[in-house]
Amino acid sequence: MNQSKQFPQLSAIALAVLALSIHCQAAAQEASAAPSTPTAVQQEIQQVVVTGTASASGTRKIDAAFSITTATEEQLKMAAPSSTADIMKLVPGAYAEPTGGQSGANIQVRGFPSGSDSPFVSVQVNGNPIYPVPVLSFFEGSSSFRLDDTIERVEVLRGGPSTIYSVGQPGATMNFILKKGTDTPEGSLRFTAGTGNLRRVDGVYSGKIAEGWYGMIGGFYRVTDGVRKSGFPADDGGQLSASLTRKLDGGELTFYARGTNDKNAFYTGVPLISSNEGRTISAFPGFDPLTGTLMSNEMRNFTVEAAPGRTLNYDLGDGRGLKSTLLGMDFQQNLNGWQVSNKLNYFKGDLNTIAMFTGNNPLSAADYLRAAIASNNGNAATLAAAGGVRATTGVMTYVKGGAVSPNQQVVQAGLWAVEKKLQSFTDEFRVSRDIGAHTVTGGAYVANYSSKDVWFLGNSHLMSATPQASLINVRLDNGVVVANNGKDGNIFYAPVASYDGDNTALYLADEWRINDRIKLDAGVRREKQRLNASVSNLGSVDPDNNPLTVYNNGTSAPTGSFTSLEREDSVNSFTLGGLYKLTKDSSVFVRANQGHTFIYFDDMRNAGSQAVLDDRSRVPTPKVKQFEVGFKTATPLYSAYVNAFFTDFTGISFQQITTTGVLYSVSGSEGKGVEFELALRPITGLQLQLTGNWQDSEYKDNPSIAGNTVQRQPKFQYRFSPSYRLPLGEQAVRVYGTYSRIGSRWADQANQQFLPAYETLDLGVLAELSDKLELRVSATNVTNEVGLTEGNSRLTGGNASGPINARPLFGRAVEASLTYRF
Incomplete structure (x- = not known):
């Protein structure tokens, strides 16, 4: 591509607000030889962002x-x-827990109480949400998007005026901008290999x-066994994207389309030892x-006994995959x-979850057997089915053969299947006009979505x-079958x-x-949401009609x-901000806003009738208030x-x-803090x-939790990223x-894990x-740090000393890629 010389000058993991200042002295030297080429600092100062701005044409980031x-694309690759x-x-200000694999991440935004999934992060393509609701049970927004080389850049807006525009997300908005064709044809091919037998093009x-x-077309195809050794392919699939632009x-006017068919194994906790x-x-x-996981080929294909005479088959290799179609249009006109x-x-897609979810903490086979005997002897129905005979012992054997040692540590894990079909249509229309010193913008947003x-x-x-792991059968001496083909x-x-x-x-x-120095802005939004649901009533059955x-x-x-x-809510949101330019390339700003998140499908199901009662007694619509004060500057020596x-x-x-079930609660929170992006270029x-x-x-x-620290969010986190370019x-x-x-x-709201x-x-x-060929080698978690991103979320209570289940970081992973630009 014709930007290949520019890209290597960009920082490894720097944000674009800083990255466009990288290597400013070298860029200045290049500029002196070619005055028509702007320096990196000049590029940063002139950089325009479109996310969260009143005008669709955007505004300078520094303003x-x-x-x-x-x-940028290059910074994403370096990261x-x-x-x-x-x-x-x-x-x-963001903390992601990507240790589940390609999908199903938990993303925390500073000061926003979420815990699991990503309710305060919306994912957009070209300024429009892929799916208008940021989170549902077994769906979070980032699961609907796969990275590839068709992405020009990503913009991540935090707070600010986002409560007014598009979906009105008060937290963070990830907006991926697709590449478009230009007068100069350009292309690239990239071949990647790495840990877990990764092969990708x-x-x-x-x-x-x-x-x-003008047109663009591109995509990827990838197969890998995964960074955790499950014994079967973990990720297998690809994607194709295209855009057509009419000047x-x-x-x-731009039309775009993206088709994705990707299977991704989902990783949950593994056995660890906790102390102190x-x-x-x-x-x-x-x-x-x-590198370890409990998943194995032995349990890859499992069954669900859904009802008498109804058995369903699932494949852990399907994991938390994505099979979807996205069609969009972006029109701008003066x-x-x-x-x-x-x-x-x-958007239309299947986002199923076929995955293992760890349960109780590990214990010895002997302890498991003793607990099983006591539990079943204490169950009147089971005891009656056994003819009143109490169990005194039992036999534990591996499904594939052989006795289980009483000292063998065993663990329970659920093999869950969730089929989820999503569909949505969104449209945002806006019009702006300059009236003297004012730019007035009016707009309308509509969305229809289903699950x-x-x-x-x-x-x-x-x-x-x-x-x-190997599956285990358990049978008691009074005929009670505790586990069959591993199912217990x-x-x-x-x-x-x-x-x-x-x-x-x-x-x-x-x-x-x-x-020239002072700018004020204000906005108001009135939004109405209507929800309806049809949820099956549940009963209990015995699929094989055998109480033993x-x-x-x-x-x-x-x-x-x-x-x-059914439920209907109407909410007002507002934003009020001001910017004062200290110099041409530095400024301070203040911002206040009030937003909301609405009740979503799962909140309504979990709360039941309590979700749809009158306003005085039903589950409330969540409200969010924010206040921000910021400073920004960019110079050849430093950026802040x-x-x-x-x-x-x-x-x-x-x-x-x-x-054993689903726990549901409602609360509020309050927080304060500082986030920072600093860069120094001494030579x-x-x-x-x-x-x-x-x-x-x-x-x-x-x-029950007032005064506790918001779960899963570190009080302090930082990243130090040096980079050096050697000509x-x-x-x-x-x-x-x-x-x-x-x-x-x-890990939990009770502050016990x-x-x-x-x-x-x-x-x-x-x-x-x-000029056309480049080689990249990258390694993550080089020191093999065993850091936990999640405790045992299937249990309540604290971390006991001894064996636990928790989700640690992936081990060291190395990738090498060769890129040819043409």
């Missing part, structure tokens, strides 16, 4: 009165993200098709926490001084606490549900340029009747973006799916970058790295072999 981070969610490590080509018409007189009240974590005997914009898209769900939770299996637990929750929702919003905003097979007694199954739920924030939440819904080619945040956020309103004749080599420290956290702080080191090198 934006809000916090936004951007990353070596393991998934879409992992991009958030580039963003100060990426390609993209763009250019002029005819006069006024208009005073505007342009969870402050010290070490490897479980015989289990590598960095009509006699009116800036008109319309963005729409249509069709079939769930089978539970399905516990007993297995050895070993990598690629029923399906405890099996709803069938159909959900539909629609949103309509109107907004009005005004930007007032008082003078206790592993499937009491299986949850739909009764054939349904409960209908610092933002202080204050947040206040009420009525936030939480759910926790345990080994030509060298950049030293520091990003991160400090925060203090606590729960309120719910007496070698007409080419160059860049070496880069990132040292990250994530502070300690609490402690997650210790951890540090990681990532390294990389990019070598320009010629």
